Amino acid sequence: MAGGGSLKEGGSPVFDITPHKIAVCHLVQVFALHTQPDMPFAFQSISQHHRLGLFLFSLTRSCESFLDPSLEELLNQLKALGGLAMLSEHLISNLLVLSSPDDLFNFFDKLRGVLAAPEGSSMEEEQTLLDPNSHLGIFIRCCILTFNMLPFEGVCHLLTNLVAYCNSNDSTYEMAEDDDFNGSEFHELLEDPEVYCEAAEFEEYGLENDAQAAENLTHIPSKFLSSFLEDNQASDDPRIKHGDGGSQSGGLIPLLNNNFRTDDNLGVLRSRWQIEGYLNMQADLLEKDAISFPLYSFSATLRQLQKLAPELHRARYLQYLNALYHNDYLSALDELHCYFDYSAGMEGLFSRSPSPSSEFEVGRYETALLCLGTLQCHFGHPKKALEALTEAVRISQQNNDDSCLAYTLAAICKLLSEIGISNMTGIIGSPYSLGTTTGLGTPLSTQQQLLVLLKRSLERADHLKLTNLLAFNHLALAKFDLKASSYYLFSHVKKPLLSFGPKASMKLRTCPTSVCRELRLSSHVLSEFGADGLLQLNDTGAFSTSWLKNVSAVGNPWLKKLQKPRSLSVNDYDTFQFYAQPNPMPGSVLQLAGASYLLRATSWEHYGSAPLVRMNALVYATCFADAASSSELSLAYVKLIQHLSVFKGYTEAFNALKLAEDKFSVSSTHIRLLKLQLLHERALHRGNLQEAQQVCDQFGVLASSVTGVDMELKTEASLRHARTLLAANQFSQAAAVASNLFCTCYKFNMQVENATVLLLLAEIHKKSGDAVLGLSYVLASLSFCKTFNLDLLEASATVTLAELWLSLGSSHAKKASSLIYQALPMILGHGGLELRARANIAVAKCLLADPSYLVSEDPDAVLDPLSQASEELQILEYHEMAAEAFYLMAIIFNSLGRLDERENAAASFKKHVIALENPQDEDNLPTHGV
């Protein structure tokens, strides 16, 4: 039976003729023949005429739903266009006239006259006929052809449907007429000359080529569009409100509306092209924001579509996606298998257009395996996912499906990089332990394998011109470089304990420039989308859909209000424009391009350049919010808020966090983690150790209990635990936790964390008074930082080093101060508040310890850094260090004899000490008081 099915899909007419199409045909007729004398309807202005043309164009392309709109909706949309009330009546009366098969025959006969004769015959003047090759021309020709191919039964059915179509409107039509005075009112508004003079600009584009015109619309000055919008606000139709109220909310309410509509028994499908466009759009929306799709109602909608069009298997794929994004493992699995059983993988998941049916006999089930692999990966079954993907590789090699192979390799890379180095060991070989020789099973070889896979996939993608994949691979390579700090230590593993820490001579590629080089390659690839003409392939009619939506949406003031909270899925800059006209770039491309910015931000984060992190995250949040999935977008927000907390203090960070929490659902892990981080930092700074410990425990709970999974979260949790212990002055315990952590990090080759932990160990020893031991740790940390280009961390380590030297006695003050001055440019340029304050205090301390320096000679040399530090620390609410700064200041003022200022500093000192001792009444204290 499948063979028959495929034939049907391949050789079918473009669409079935429906009453809605007859209505559209009629409108096209009016549009094209409006100059002829026997036409009873006259346009009041040229712009009105053109607007109708644009409307018709959009009607035939929009894919907001899979069902034909009812006559009532059509009339409402017509009304929203403005000044076409007469046309509505004309349309209805003409449709009602069609009451016998012969009327239909005559109608289509007459329709043929709309099309201009092909080249050669002379055009009569004063006649706008349709070019047979324009979009509308093709539409009309398809309608005529389909009608001519109908058997008599088909004509009878069409007639029955037509009667039902007209009847569905009967009940509401009177009401629509009542609203007419409204229409005339805003019609007057439309005649406003200013609007028209701008409208004329728009008309210059002409409508010979409709596709051109539609695209041109994006370039129309936003001023015109917004004024157009305001003018139309006068039309206030309750039906539109109801019907399209939810069109902004991810297409949810239109769906419900469809369910509602089927009760009228007008389940007439749109053309295949439109239905596929609808499904693709829903798929994109699902990926972006699954929460706005309630699992059951959407699957009911899809079931309805399946019932109406059983041969359209893609609806099943949507069912799969729906279940997937709602984390329903069982039904996702069922739907996946069901979809591929029916479609045999022939519906072209990659090109999104059906592939030629000639190869049908084979079936392309490798795609099914690929999907199965990603499904398992999504649900966190890496072992099963790997099995499926290896089978996919095998089958695609067997079937010579190169593109699927490339995609599969990319998927394997993604899987390997996501489940990470640690739990791969369980899959491929025995757990890696120190000192063993490198065999096939060690994690490092997995990473090598990953690199090889990536390169292979890249080559293939390049060869096959899979632009999307190429970009993805470049991104993956960049990510790989980013992570390379953890992985590139082959030689180090061979002789593990020969030299402590990595060798400086090793060539590493964590540096942002190399990451950015890969990224540039990827964005270069993406820009080829425009040039390649791939755009046409990916055009899903989204433009027309949103145009139509906007036509209906204008003039509903409360709709705008409704739109506000939904701004999550819309680019921020869209508020300046005519609602959200979709970007002509396909969503998937935008997503990749956006991902490159996130990666850039991460790479700069490692490198330590806060401003560049901020800039890249900002670019992402503003420009790519449209296409981003909510988790990636939340990541960008997290980066921005982290930046705020480091540079502007906690009050602002928490304010921003509140906004972000409103924007994303509470369940977003990124945001939840960020909140815990902020809470912990603040508690530590305020000296509220109890709270800090609580937050620490929460961190631990968030991580998975399986060993080797969620390593980053686990390290962060124990790092924070150690810091809490340190703040509580329990040095031996803190040191124990930290050295334990170091062992873990070393075992899993987490080099960035290694450096951080070593620095923490140094701090612990510094605070416990064992400066000599601290020195060795801080030096080790420094060497890690140097090797991996962790510049900011290096600066921080340098400050610690200086502090340690200083604590060894005043004889080392010179050395310490030179160290600090070395790190200062980095710190002042990129460092956060805390680091700057620490550096400033250290500078002051160095000077004070220096026997050659006299306070009375140059008091500002110490007072300036100290006051600077105290200000910054107050913003951070870091009581301990603020107290230290004020203490130093008070001593200096005392020695200078500036008693008033001494009293002030002493009072501040007292306040901070008291606050540190009573962290519970912290919230009563003003945050910015001196």
Add this chain to the structure above:
Amino acid sequence: MSSKESYRVELRSAARQLSDRCLYSAAKWAAELLIDIEPDAHAPASSASSSAASARATPSTSSAARPLSHLHPDASAYRRRLRSAAASGDIAATPPAGVSYISTPVPDDDGFNSDGGNDRYLLAKSYFDCREYRRAAHTLRGQTGKKAGFLRCYALYLAGEKRKEEEMIELDGSLGKSDVVNSELISLERELSSLRRIGSIDSFGLYLYGLILKDKGCESLAVTVFVESVNSFPWNWSAWSELQSLCTNTDTLTKLNLKNHWMKDFFLASAYQELKMHEEALKRYECLLGVFRSSDYIQSQIATALYSLRELDEAEVIFEDLLRNDPYRVESMDIYSNLLYAKECFSALSFLAHRVFLTDKYRPESCCIIANYYSLKGQHEKSVLYFRRALKLNRKYLSAWTLMGHEYVEMKNTPAAIDAYRRAIEINPRDYRAWYGLGQTYEVMNMPFYALYYFRKSSCLQPNDSRLWVAMAQCYESAPLQMLEEAIKCYTRAANSNDSEGIALHQLAKLHGVLGHSEQAAFFYKKDLERMEAEGRQGPNMVEAMLYLARYYKSEKKFEEAEFYCTRLLDYTGPERETAKSLLRGLRIAQTAFPSMDIGHFGS
């Protein structure tokens, strides 16, 4: 009046009422049963046969369905003789002790007060018989009696169904069939539900109402309505079978509130059979056979149940008997053809195919039988052709979809096979054969991991079928996956659920051997050996098992056992014999090398 006589009275009147309301197939069923009641015990066998023959001679409703049957009086006489001879040895049938049936009075036909109404009904029924449904309904407009009302609604319903079938073909659009519904459903439902509310609806009306509800998808209400219908008029087999099609699990079945009429036994038996509780079904049917001694229906159901239990020979005897009694029977003959297929009886299958072809070639069963024949002959293209025809005649013919899938697999047309299996699953998601077929198809395509999903599904539906577990284990064992632990688990399941082909034990032994679990391996080899001995089989597996056991016992220093297996191996030819010889030699040396062992040996 004996109970049998009361059965007869009930059935006689029921058949008349049913055929009066144009419920043909239910009338046929009742009339068949009426004939099949065992003659009373006091009557001599010969007179019973003659009375039965005379009953046959009166034109029954079933003759309308099969016009040829009364042209062959000889055949039916032959059949009678055989039957009574077979039955004479049995005990007289009485209802099983402890079961008391509720006697349901046969409702009177509501007579027509005026002759005019009766005449109209007669005309309407004639139209109906000529399949002019709308005309029949039109004739009955304004008639108030329950009977007239029913026939009008029923005629409308059938007219709607007919139109639906036509539209289904007309509206076959580019995206497949549109969602066609019977356009009369809504108005009929409105009318019947209001009638039910005021209580002026009889059991036939309820039956129709149930049908409409079922079509509309209101299944729970449909069940209640069907239950009401069969409780007030139990002889309508169509109502029972509709009710049965709605009982997809045992829970709904046990929750039904049914009166304890003897028709309930028929219903339960058939429902059990559908739910794959074949033993229970057989038990019920055997009880019923006590009363309806010569019922073909019961016989065929028993044969079907036996076939499902893989009792092929017993089932075959019954089918042969059935065919001898009723040579123009087509119902359930497709099962018989499956049986012949499984036994690879070429000529019997061709004979059957020829026979049903002559009887009625446009029955789905006939097409299926012919397709089976071609499949057995290895002509898969032709087989598919006939399966397709069967499916055109009945789109919901479950087994034809599955069998066609098998054919496509044979033809290596995997997408088509998958599609066919999928459609079978669409009709009945609990059809484990189709899931199994899907799994096999993917396995053929060298996608064992993907196939696992399907085998898992099918073994979930049929957890005690060793074949399914073996298939799953083979997937795990296959070269690309090599998940031997999982394979062992599956084989263990298979071995525990009575693996008739004996694959599981052998594979278990082998896999344990591969994984180095020599103790378990020896255990399973030994078990496998015992099984093969019990079944009296020979083969390479036996040699392999003995060789392994000999080596194992040698390594375990249990020389006597090792020697036992080695000597047994000497009975076989081939390289293993030489190996056994050398093993034996090694054993002797080993035994002498252990003097303590020797002492023990001599001591005993």
